[in-house]
Amino acid sequence: MSSSFEEKSVWVQLVSLLIVLGGYSIGSGTMLANGVMLLVPYIPVFAVAVVVLLLVMAFGYIAAALSGKREKPDERDRQISWRAESNSSWVLASGVFFALCALILQLQPVWMAHLLLLFWFASELVKLILQAVYYRRGV
Amino acid sequence: MKSDPASSPTGIRNNIRTLRFMASEMTQQDLADRIGVSRQTLNAIEGGKYSPSLEVAFKIALAFNKPLSEVFEYVGS
Numbered sequence: 001m002s003s004s005f006e007e008k009s010v011w012v013q014l015v016s017l018l019i020v021l022g023g024y025s026i027g028s029g030t031m032l033a034n035g036v037m038l039l040v041p042y043i044p045v046f047a048v049a050v051v052v053l054l055l056v057m058a059f060g061y062i063a064a065a066l067s068g069k070r071e072k073p074d075e076r077d078r079q080i081s082w083r084a085e086s087n088s089s090w091v092l093a094s095g096v097f098f099a100l101c102a103l104i105l106q107l108q109p110v111w112m113a114h115l116l117l118l119f120w121f122a123s124e125l126v127k128l129i130l131q132a133v134y135y136r137r138g139v
Numbered sequence: 140m141k142s143d144p145a146s147s148p149t150g151i152r153n154n155i156r157t158l159r160f161m162a163s164e165m166t167q168q169d170l171a172d173r174i175g176v177s178r179q180t181l182n183a184i185e186g187g188k189y190s191p192s193l194e195v196a197f198k199i200a201l202a203f204n205k206p207l208s209e210v211f212e213y214v215g216s
Contacts, residue, residue: 002179071177075191075195076177
């Protein structure tokens with residue numbers, strides 16, 4: 001069975017996130033390990049990661065659009081998206097909970113920011129993986 | 140030929156493949172265009188991997204000029 005444009009888009013987002021935010025996580029993890037505890041030095045690194053992410057995704061979408069007929073999302077695409085979102089939202093909620101715990105424990109803002117970012121990243125990954133699974137296995 | 144309910148997570152069996160064949164071997168793309176879904180979605184419905192909305196189910200039945208019960212059958216999950 002060939003893939004629809006929506007399914008290809010899921011793979012584009014998944015691979016882009018893994019490459020770019022994975023790279024940012026390694027970079028920021030190294031900075032944290034080296035004792036950079038101010039938030040300001042991380043901002044340009046994150047900005048570059050966002051720009052690269054947008055570029056990689058744009059190229060991916062163009063490649064997906066060129067590889068087949070582009071169709072609008074239909075009811076199955078929307079149902080898959082809703083179900084994946086619903087089943088992955090707990091990851092982000094956990095991140096918010098841990099960030100609150102970090103606030104209570106008076107950890108530095110750099111830890112809270114990266115805790116939230118890490119859980120948002122994980123939540124997006126879980127959502128995209130679930131979408132890819134639902135497209136293949138059925139809903 | 141009906142879709143196999145044993146391999147279907149939806150518990151709904153359908154006759155779409157047979158009806159397409161009887162309708163001058165209508166392609167999945169033709170039927171998908173008529174009912175306003177992607178070919179991949181129609182393939183998922185036909186293979187029992189996705190339960191369509193009532194609206195899409197009626198559109199499929201209407202495309203073959205058949206009642207809904209002749210296209211879909213609930214067999215349980």
